[in-house]
Amino acid sequence: MNLISPACRDALQHWLDSLKALSGRSENTLNAYRGDVTEFLSFMTLHHSERQGLAALERITVSDMRAWMADQRNSDVGARSLARKLSAVKTFYRWLAEREGFEPTAVLSTRAPKFTKKLPRPLAEDAAREMIETVELQSSSDWVAARDVAVVTLLYGCGLRISEALSLTGSDAPLPDTLRISGKGDKERIVPVLPAARSAVDRYLRLCPHPQSSGAALFRGARGGPLNPGIIQAVVAKARMQLGLPATATPHAMRHSFATHLLSAGGDLRAIQELLGHASLSTTQTYTAVDTARLMDVYNRTHPKA
Template sequence: MISPALRDALAGWIDHMRALRGAAPKTCEAYRADVAGFLAFLAQHHGESQGLAPLVRVTVSDMRAWMAHERSRGVSARSLARALSAVKGFYRWIAEREGFEPTAVLSTRAPKFQKKLPRPLAPEAATAMIERVELQAREPWIAARDAAVVTLLYGCGLRISEALSLTRADAPLPETLRIRGKGGKERIVPVIAPARDAVEAYLELFPFPSEPHEPLFRGARGGALGPRAVQKVMEAARLQLGLPATATPHAMRHSFATHLLTAGGDLRAIQELLGHASLSTTQAYTAVDTARLLEVYAAAHPRARG
C-alpha cells in the first residue's frame, strides 16, 4: 500500500512530466504505473508505507530485490528496463526536491535485452501496399482516403497519430507541414507531390461538409478516422500481397527512413524528419541497412556461398 505522501509525490512528478516535459497522456500513465509498482514493492519489502523516508533509505540491495521480484512475475527484460528508467526519472525529481542523494537508484543497471530492429518494406512492396490499400473499400471516397493516409505515412514518414491529427485547414497540403509529434516536439516535414495529389483526390470525393477545425480524415459516418481502421485495411492488403505481419502502418514510416538512408540520406537529417529526440533511435536504421547488405552479400558472393 502506498502512503498518501508517496501518492502525492508521484502525482507531482507526473504533473511535472506533463507540464514541463510535454509527455503524452499514455506515456504519463505508463510512467505512473511503473513507479507506483516500485513504490508498492518498497512498502511491502520494508513493511512500512509512511512518508518519504523509505525513498531516502533505498539501497542497491533493495533495487536488486525489486528487479528480481519483477522478473519472477514474468516481466520481460525490455519492460523492466522501461520501468527502471521511469523510477530513475522519478528519483531524480524527488531527490532534488527533498535534498537526498539517489545514487543507489541511479547507478542501477538496466537488464540487457535484444533490441527489436525496425522491419521496413522493400520499396516495391511499399508501393504495392499503397496501390492495394486503395482497392479494399467499395466507396470510392473511402478508398481514396485510405490511399492518402498510407501515402502520407510512407511519403512523409508520419506516425499514424500524426497523419490522423491533420485538420481540414491543413489542406490543400503545402510543400511543408509543421507536425507536432511525441512530447509536443514540433518538426517541419516536406510533403512530396504524390502525397499532395493523394489528399486532393480524397477531398474531391469526400461527401461531407467540413469545417477548418475538423479532422482531415473522416470515418464512414463522418466522425474522426481512427487508427484501427487504417490497421485493418493494411492487414487485408498485406494478406493479399503475401507480406509479413510486420507490414503495419508504422512499418511504412520505417520504410520511409530506411529508403532515405539507402539513397544516401544524412542520418541527422532523417532524425529531424522523423522527429526522434535522440540520434540513437534513428541509428537503428543503420543496423537495418547493414543487415540487408550482409544478406545480399551472403546470397551473391561466391566465397560466402562456399
C-alpha cells in the first residue's frame, strides 16, 4: 500500500466498506477486490513515476489503461483473471466518479479480454455414489471415516459448498428436514436434507469421540477442533485416484453434480438456483450447457448415423 496516496487508500477503504454494508459481499470477495484495485493503483504510480492522488486518477487515459492491460499480459495473467481484475477496477471507478463528480469513460470503456467460460465438471451419477463409498475406505478410524462420508454426502445430497458444510454447529444436530444455510455474501437459503444425508450425519455423531455442544463445530478434526477443509480435499483426492477419476473430481464437483443431476431429472432451473444460493440465474444456467453437452456426447456416440 506504500505506493498509494493516503487519499486513494481512504477512498478504496470507503468503497469496500460501502460494498460490505450495501451489497453484503463476502470477506473473500472484498479481499480480492482490495488486491486487484491496489495492484492497479500501484501500477499507475509506477507508470507515471508519482503517487496517484484522486485528481491524478481522474486524468487516467485510454493509453494508461492499455499500458496496464499490456503489463498484465506480460506478467502471464490469464484472460479470465484479467477480466476479473478489470471488473473490480471498473466497479471502483464507477463509485469514485459518482462520489467525486468526474467522467470515468477512459476506464469504463476498456474492453475485457475474451475468454471461454469453463463449464462445471460434474461427476456421473454412478461416479458420485462410488466417490462417497470410496471416501469411507480412506481412514482406519471408524469415526473419521463416518465423518468424511457425512461431509461429502452433504455436498452431493444438499448441494452445499464445503465451507457451508463445515460451518454447521452442534445446534444443527440432529439434522432437521431443512437447513437454513448462510452462503456467499451472507445470502440465506433453505435446503432440504435427504434421509441419506441425515443418516450419514447421525452415524458420525454416534461414533465421534468428541462431545458436541451447540456453539462448537459439528464436524471435528482428530484433536477435537473444527475440521479443516483441506482434510476433506485430501480424502477426496485419494478416492478419485483410486477410482481413476480426473483432477476435476473435487469436493466442489460434488456440488456441481448435485445441480446437474437434478436438472437431468427434470428439476426446475429457478428451484435449483434457490437450492444452490446463486444470486443470478445466469450462474445456474451454466448447468444447462453441461446437460446439453452431455446429451450431444451421447448422441454422437450412439446415434446410428453418427
